[in-house]
Amino acid sequence: MIASIRRRKGFTLVELLVVIAIIGILVGLLLPAVQAAREAARRMQCSNNLKQLALACHNYESAFRSFPAGGIVTYAPAVTVTPANHCRVGQDRTQAPWTVLMLPFIEDNNLYARFNMNLRFTGSSNIPGDVPNRDLFRLNNSKFQCPSDPNSTSAVNNSNYLGVQGGGPPTGIGGPACSTQLAQRVFFQTGIFYINSKVRMGDITDGTSNTFCIGESRYMPTPNMRTDGFHAGWASAVKADNAFAVPATFAGAVLQINAQKACGIGVADCFNFVSRLFGSNHSGGCNFGMCDGSVQFVSQNIDINLYRQVANRNDGLPVGSFLE
Secondary structure, three states: OHHHHHHHOOOOHHHHHHHHHHHHHHHHHHHHHHHHHHHHHHHHHHHHHHHHHHHHHHHHHHHHOOOOOOEEEEOOOOOOOOOOHHHHOOOOEEEEEHHHHOHHHHOOHHHHHHOOOOOOOOOEOOEOOOOOHHHHOOOOOHHHOOOOOOOOOOOOOOOOEEEEEEEOOOOOOOOOOEEEOOOOEEEOOOOOOOEOOOOOHHHOOOOHHHOEEEEEOOOOOOHHHOOOOOOOOOOOOOEOOOOOOEOOOEEEEOOOOOOOOOOOOOOOOHHHOHHHOOOOOOOOEEEEEEOOOOEEEEEOOOOHHHHHHHOOOOOOOOOOOOOO
16 A cells, blocks of 8 residues: 555656647747847947947047048059059058057057057958068957847957948949959048048038948858958958059948858858948848947848948948938
């Protein structure tokens, strides 16, 4: 009789299976909510990173009466400087990009002091600059990384935030001043950041709340994206030569947001489209820091012509609502 009572206190196999099934269902229901909460936190951190950079642009402009140059390029005295120099003449002397010039304004004074502004900077990993700049090129800087991008780890030196150099179609009226690699790598001069730019707040006649300043990108090449390991970084100088020129730290609004797949081995070379679009790992679009210091999330379904207009500082065209 006692043995019979003890047997009744345990669970049967069927009961255990039912409990396990219920727990599995609950976990299945809970997991998406947890993942959504984590992504919301990552997206908020990403937006905050971009806001800090946009505000730093304001502080830089207040101090120097212009936004930082997208990238500094100096030419030999014999060269007549034109808007297309960086596409038609051989590489001369590429120096600090806007991302390095901004360091004192995002509380990175000590790192800024380690760079030598009078020496060459590294454009990409296969074109090293001078010491110490080429060594500093490989440093990670989380202030330029979005936590939602799985490629943005502490082991790499990429940036998810690119200056906006303008926008328009690849060729023709409103197109870039020059391009290389069959118009895949483009250089505009109608936005805030471009080669040797010195854009002032007063030059943004379309309105600071209607003009992109910095955009989010998931397309900067990292070491794992190509079989040869060639990559760019947050401290990359402009790659300026007449064969493979590319602006590593600024881009234009040519292709629709998120129009390209995420970069990686087997995907088209990111160097050939990083300058033509913006994008993110957030669902449905990406963040932009506006010239008034605000951050806006812009849908990947935005009208392409409106999108290109907001990337230009003074085209005089009307801008409707471009928010999600």
